[in-house]
Amino acid sequence: MENKNTQRRTxxxxxxxxxxxxxxxxxxxSGRGFNIExxxxxxxxxxxxxxxxxxxxxxxxxxxxxxxxxRKLINIIKVIDLTEDDYVEKQLVLVKVKTxxxxxxxxxxxxxxxxxxxxxxxPKTYTMEFTGNEKKIRNILTLLDEFGVEEQxxxxxxxxxxxxxxxxxxx
Amino acid sequence: xxxxxxxxxxxxxxxKEDVKVIFGYPGAATIDVHHYLMTSGLRFxxxxxxxxxVHAAEGYARATGRPGITLVTSGPGATNTVTGLAGANxxxxxxxxxxxxxxxxxxxxxxFQEIDIVGITRSITxxxxxxxxxGSLARIVKEAFFIAQSGRPGAVLVDLPKDVLTGTAExxxxxxxxxQAYQPHLKPHPKQxxxxxxxxxxxxxxxxxxxxxxxxxxxxxxxxxxxxxxxIPVTNTLMGLGGFPGTHPLFLGMLGVHGLxxxxxxxxxxxxxxxxGARFDDRVTGRLDQFATKAKIIQIDVDPTSIHxxxxxxxxxxxxxxxxxxxxxxxxxxxxNYDRTAxxxxxxxxxxxQKEGALEDGPVSTSPAGIKLISPQTVxxxxxxxxxxxxxxxxxxxxxxxxxTAQYFLHDQPRHFISSGGLGVMGFGLPAAIGVQIARxxxxxxxxxGDGSILMNIQELVTIVEEKLPIKIVIINNGxxxxxxxxxxLFYNRRxxxxxxxxxxxxxxxxxxxxxxxxxxTRLDEVAPIIEKALTISGPVIIEFIVDQSALVYPMVxxxxxxxxxxxxxxxxxxx
Numbered sequence: 078m079e080n081k082n083t084q085r086r087t088x089x090x091x092x093x094x095x096x097x098x099x100x101x102x103x104x105x106x107s108g109r110g111f112n113i114e115x116x117x118x119x120x121x122x123x124x125x126x127x128x129x130x131x132x133x134x135x136x137x138x139x140x141x142x143x144x145x146x147x148r149k150l151i152n153i154i155k156v157i158d159l160t161e162d163d164y165v166e167k168q169l170v171l172v173k174v175k176t177x178x179x180x181x182x183x184x185x186x187x188x189x190x191x192x193x194x195x196x197x198x199x200p201k202t203y204t205m206e207f208t209g210n211e212k213k214i215r216n217i218l219t220l221l222d223e224f225g226v227e228e229q230x231x232x233x234x235x236x237x238x239x240x241x242x243x244x245x246x247x248x
Numbered sequence: 249x250x251x252x253x254x255x256x257x258x259x260x261x262x263x264k265e266d267v268k269v270i271f272g273y274p275g276a277a278t279i280d281v282h283h284y285l286m287t288s289g290l291r292f293x294x295x296x297x298x299x300x301x302v303h304a305a306e307g308y309a310r311a312t313g314r315p316g317i318t319l320v321t322s323g324p325g326a327t328n329t330v331t332g333l334a335g336a337n338x339x340x341x342x343x344x345x346x347x348x349x350x351x352x353x354x355x356x357x358x359x360f361q362e363i364d365i366v367g368i369t370r371s372i373t374x375x376x377x378x379x380x381x382x383g384s385l386a387r388i389v390k391e392a393f394f395i396a397q398s399g400r401p402g403a404v405l406v407d408l409p410k411d412v413l414t415g416t417a418e419x420x421x422x423x424x425x426x427x428q429a430y431q432p433h434l435k436p437h438p439k440q441x442x443x444x445x446x447x448x449x450x451x452x453x454x455x456x457x458x459x460x461x462x463x464x465x466x467x468x469x470x471x472x473x474x475x476x477x478x479x480i481p482v483t484n485t486l487m488g489l490g491g492f493p494g495t496h497p498l499f500l501g502m503l504g505v506h507g508l509x510x511x512x513x514x515x516x517x518x519x520x521x522x523x524x525g526a527r528f529d530d531r532v533t534g535r536l537d538q539f540a541t542k543a544k545i546i547q548i549d550v551d552p553t554s555i556h557x558x559x560x561x562x563x564x565x566x567x568x569x570x571x572x573x574x575x576x577x578x579x580x581x582x583x584x585n586y587d588r589t590a591x592x593x594x595x596x597x598x599x600x601x602q603k604e605g606a607l608e609d610g611p612v613s614t615s616p617a618g619i620k621l622i623s624p625q626t627v628x629x630x631x632x633x634x635x636x637x638x639x640x641x642x643x644x645x646x647x648x649x650x651x652x653t654a655q656y657f658l659h660d661q662p663r664h665f666i667s668s669g670g671l672g673v674m675g676f677g678l679p680a681a682i683g684v685q686i687a688r689x690x691x692x693x694x695x696x697x698g699d700g701s702i703l704m705n706i707q708e709l710v711t712i713v714e715e716k717l718p719i720k721i722v723i724i725n726n727g728x729x730x731x732x733x734x735x736x737x738l739f740y741n742r743r744x745x746x747x748x749x750x751x752x753x754x755x756x757x758x759x760x761x762x763x764x765x766x767x768x769x770t771r772l773d774e775v776a777p778i779i780e781k782a783l784t785i786s787g788p789v790i791i792e793f794i795v796d797q798s799a800l801v802y803p804m805v806x807x808x809x810x811x812x813x814x815x816x817x818x819x820x821x822x823x824x
Contacts, residue, residue, distance in 0.1 A: 097366065
């Protein structure tokens with residue numbers, strides 16, 4: 078169902094923090110045959126409310142319909158399409174890279190350039206943490222591939238508007 | 249204040265919501281509710297299958313506008329409600345299913361008759377709940393009733409673990425509730441109303457396309473006023489039938505794949521399509537990119553997801569149909585100024601189409617023995633003529649008989665034609681008629697069915713006889729699954745795979761076995777007398793008509809074609 082009008086959209090969903098709510102959201106999207114590219118969920122400052130950040134790619138008509146359908150779900154308080162704003166998005170990735178005495182310095186300096194952290198050192202590996210937007214993460218992983226990536230785990234992206242303020246508490 | 253058990257709380261909540269009747273089937277998980285229900289003063293109607301209980305609740309809701317209630321047990325009791333829930337939800341009918349569940353500590357253990365019914369029904373209900381403690385039961389029931397009935401109505405399921413029903417809590421029913429995340433938008437936007445009124449006044453060839461939303465919101469009278477004040481012809485969807493008087497000179501009949509010739513022609517030629525409580529279903533539009541291409545579109549719908557879903561709308565109006573039509577009428581005033589000459593020309597063109605596309609009586613053929621066979625269309629027409637003075641409420645199943653009923657049986661009042669639209673559930677009509685007759689004990693209730701559909705919930709004859717419901721069941725018996733057979737005849741080289749039913753059961757004896765009466769007509773001259781005879785009987789009756797199998801539903805728009813490409817009546821491929 079992909080076509081040339083495909084857009085990547087970042088949606089921020091304020092939802093009731095209750096069992097089954099995430100299933101309603103993902104079911105609504107998967108039930109229409111679409112894939113979720115990225116997902117992250119956590120409680121907000123109000124423990125009764127959770128925030129779901131979701132990234133989907135599709136035609137704008139489909140996404141408009143999905144947004145309306147999401148708004149219709151009883152447990153969804155607000156759907157914000159961040160794509161329309163100027164916004165920042167970040168994800169966190171943990172990566173385990175093969176090391177040897179010859180390349181350790183180079184890897185450490187790469188880590189520094191990309192503002193990463195070395196979390197663990199073993200005789201043959203470094204375990205590192207990076208945060209950033211999708212592009213930055215992709216770039217660092219490409220560079221690290223040269224040394225051999227043993228393992229890599231990543232969170233979904235989370236996002237926030239640069240200027241607009243969205244209240245996450247109950248009125 | 250003393251505490252009540254969950255089961256008692258549930259019953260008290262029903263009383264607060266003015267529930268009079270509950271349809272369902274008992275089981276271990278709901279036995280505590282039944283224990284108190286017996287002396288509660290509420291009527292419990294025991295259907296013989298949970299699916300039928302949900303259809304009966306839908307029939308009740310469609311006939312009254314009040315929510316229909318179903319109580320079933322856990323496991324299979326709950327899974328049997330799935331078809332009914334999906335159907336009611338697609339047809340925007342307010343129903344509530346209360347399902348039993350195993351005790352909370354047993355959930356997830358594959359316990360006996362345990363099923364994740366909340367998970368199963370998530371995508372086919374407007375909302376659903378698993379009640380986690382007795383203390384929140386009353387609030388959840390209140391919310392469930394509110395959600396089922398407000399905005400675009402729908403189906404809500406409430407899953408009740410056994411120990412929530414046996415546990416106790418103080419009973420306090422919430423007064424008004426407000427759900428932060430759910431506030432249906434009912435009031436039309438004044439700017440959009442003004443735009444709509446402007447288009448209505450300037451249109452030369454307008455058509456009103458009205459669906460079930462008109463009936464749901466009680467907007468029939470407003471629709472009639474609007475149509476009459478601007479002389480706009482009206483077409484109905486299947487769900488909308490009765491929302492505009494069927495015998496009114498401005499009525500075009502149903503539109504769509506089996507819509508009437510004049511209705512489809514008018515929509516295709518219209519310069520303005522005013523859509524009220526309808527959602528451009530594929531059975532209405534046919535090939536979408538060729539649907540109403542000359543028309544600007546005003547769309548009134550309480551559900552924002554119905555707007556821009558299949559077609560782009562020029563003037564969207566998210567609002568309750570009654571409120572939106574009232575606002576438009578207020579703005580138009582009593583004597584609006586529109587182009588009366590253009591309207592006369594438009595209505596004359598429609599009148600010509602009406603003549604051209606007049607419904608025919610179906611095939612006229614004789615058996616080898618020289619007996620005149622019955623055409624199914626004649627049965628529906630005769631039934632209409634013989635009963636119209638009694639303003640009967642008609643339920644149907646799904647297939648050819650359903651389309652013939654929609655075409656030939658006219659309704660001047662809303663809530664008198666009750667059929668499974670969106671989901672198209674065979675086996676809907678008989679149990680739905682139970683709910684209708686219980687809601688309207690004085691009314692003449694007729695289920696029009698086929699020899700295929702009737703067997704899908706035939707067990708409900710017991711319920712009908714036990715509850716002493718004088719439902720008349722009209723079986724159009726053509727010995728086949730007619731609608732699929734029709735497609736096979738027209739598009740699949742007449743390979744009648746799995747559609748010929750043969751002789752089937754003896755429906756007259758079947759009626760008698762269940763304690764009802766049964767009659768059969770096999771010749772054309774028996775049709776009218778047998779209907780008259782059935783109407784004199786005060787109890788339930790099956791009237792079986794053995795009809796000509798070759799009868800097809802026309803007009804018909806072949807799959808994937810524009811509604812301009814209707815096959816007219818004479819298009820019998822055997823003539824080609």
